[in-house]
Amino acid sequence: MGFYNYQLTLDKILEYGCTVYPTREIVYRDRRRYSFASFGEKVKSLAASLQKIGVSKGDKIAVVDWDTDVYMMSYYAIPMIGAVLHTVNIRYPPEIMLKTMLHAEDKWIIIRDEFLPLLEKARNFLQGIRGVITYSDTGEKVRTSFKTYDLWELLSGEGLQQPELQEDTPATIFYTSGTTGDPKGVWFTHRDLVLHSMSVALVTGRPPLLAGQKDVYMILVPMFHVHQWGFPYVTMLMGTKYVLPGRYDPYFEITLMKREGVTFSAMVPTILHMILTHPEAERNPEVFKGWKVMIGGSALPSGLAYLARKMGVNISVGYGLSETAPVLTVAYYNSVVEGLPEDDRFAQQIKTGIPIPLVKLRVIDEKGNEIPRDGKTVGEIVVRTPWLTREYYKDPERTEKLWKDGWLHTGDLAVIDEYGYLKIVDRDKDAIKSGGEFIPSLILEDLISTHPKVSEVAVVGMKHEKWGERPVAFVVPRGELREEELLDFLAKKVEEGKIQKWWIPDKFVFVKEFPKTSTNKIDKKALRKALEEGQR
CATH class of the missing domain: 3.40.50.12780 (ANL, N-terminal domain)
Structure with missing residues (x-):
């Protein structure tokens, strides 16, 4: 019969997991x-x-x-x-x-x-x-x-x-x-998902997460959302126990973690915040010691990152989009960062990360030139991998824009540091342009989140007659918090050289909670709409 052209199809992943790890478990709630x-x-x-x-x-x-x-x-x-x-x-x-x-x-x-x-x-x-x-x-x-x-x-x-x-x-x-x-x-396609799953499995096994076959997964990314980041397939490749929580509820998730011995999860920052600040978390601190968490979907605020670290959570950031299956980068250690002091390594693992295997990634300026690795110059992320979507289904016009010049354009703006690690500073659509210059909302959010009285924060642009746009910060406070305290806090950050003085928001809006998108991200579109209605 001769050579057999073996095809990369998803049934092969299932067959492998069932053959090599037949006794490993899949658990749905307590049912x-x-x-x-x-x-x-x-x-x-x-x-x-x-x-x-x-x-x-x-x-x-x-x-x-x-x-x-x-x-x-x-x-x-x-x-x-x-x-x-x-x-x-x-x-x-x-x-x-x-x-x-x-x-x-x-x-x-x-x-x-x-x-x-x-x-x-x-x-x-x-x-x-x-x-x-x-x-x-x-x-x-x-x-x-x-x-x-x-x-x-x-x-x-x-x-x-x-x-x-x-x-x-x-x-x-x-x-x-x-x-x-x-x-x-x-x-x-099948090939897309097999290659994506193999690459994700490789990097989750690298430091700092060091996930292995003895880990117990509970992924808190909805199964309707971008293949649950590939983990229903990764678990069969890794041979890990898989816990399915059903409908999300922080109390029950902490209960499941304790009962099933969960050691690895993936989620957006909002879900992590809900779990770590839940009263049940305070009653069960041992559950979080050594918990490995991959964060994606939106930027991880530094305040939340350091809260997680204080509670014993081992955290790493990943990045991708619906169009990319989704994972493109993870903040695992490269050969330079692995030799840095612990605090410096932690600073890298909460950035956007470095490409996972088989990802070709560039950050380019408006002329298509790659930006310098100086941690300051901003460019757009464009990518090629063997698992990207070929098109927007039945939408050739938007497909052409997505695949301009043979690279998939993410619309995400980022800087690259001296070690090659990305840090996203804004979505193209979320960027605030004031007086012809960009104010990176994610950097502002990151700094404001480190204030001890800030629970959550989101910065959006407000129309301004003179400057075009000016930043406004929506804040969920932790206890009593006044605008003057935040202004003083940011003024010190200006003195430290972390931000420009003209980046400081013109206005702070205190809210009890944020509107969320269907994937539990803060809905900035709704915040901008609220501002526009308030200006009328």
Whole structure:
């Protein structure tokens, strides 16, 4: 028969994990528990049943669920038969959820019982749906006005006809968070996800995180959000126990950490802040000693980073976007930084990091020239990797802008230091331009967050007749805090040479909490809107 052209498909990752780590566990809350081997059998049964009810290669299957065992089975069962997994953002408004499902041309839906009212309200718009697969945690059958299948019955399916898939077969599709307009669809192939997962697995095993097969993962990135940063696949490669929390709740997450021995997590800064400041955290300080945490999604404020360090958390920052599957950089140690003193190493591991394997990354000026590594000059991050989205689905105009000059343009503005580590200073759309010069909002946020009376902070631009824009800081205070205290604090930072005097915000707005996006990031778009309405 001769040479066999081995294809990089996701079923190979599942097969590896089940073969090499058959007794390792996947745990869903306090409800269900599987060994890797039994989980793999459930995935094959679901895949076989999907084939039998009529799912064809190329069909898109929407999943509407929390972070559950069912969702994780879908991560494997759907792509391994050549169908496409659509991870629907359940935190979108119902109308936007429906728009993404229609735009993706979903043919099937896997849905948890509590989300069914949303589906029924949209019944007249979903004429192209061939079938709905429902389930309840109680095991009770759930009916809909659609042709309905019970998920628990499908998990007893047999006779999987495993197709010989090509590695360039589409595997997933989802929609960006839409902070700059309507959400945009991005899709990825089996090869994209296999290579991405292998690269992420490599760097999580490097210092400072040093994650290994004895670690217990609980990833607090929603499963609808950018492949949960690849960890449902990474866990099979690493052989790590995987804990699924379902619907997010800080109290229950701390309880799960204690009960299951969680040692590794990934999340956005807001989730970390919610956990570390929860009353239950103070009652269970031992849970956080040695906890390894990868942060991404938005900038990590220094105040939060040092709080985590004080509590014994081993933290490292990563970076990526929906269009990049997502991980591009992680703040692991390179050969220069690993020899620095501890405090200097920590300062590097809370920056945006260095490229993970197979990522080609440049930071360029407006003429396309690479910026110097001086930690001061700002440029845009552009990238090439073997796992980037090829296009915005059915959107050639925005695709052309994304892929200008053969590089994927991230729209993120950053500096590079002498060691080669990135630090993002702004999103292009969040940058504040005052008198023709940029004020980096992330640097201001980072400094303000270190004030002992500041819990959370966000800086946005406010329209100004003379300067174009001026910065305004929204602050969630910790106790009593006056504007004069913050002005004095920032004046000292000017004297220390950390910021320019004209960067100091014109206004401080104290709030009880921030509006959040569907992925738990601070919603600066909503803050800017509030300012605009206040100026009228």
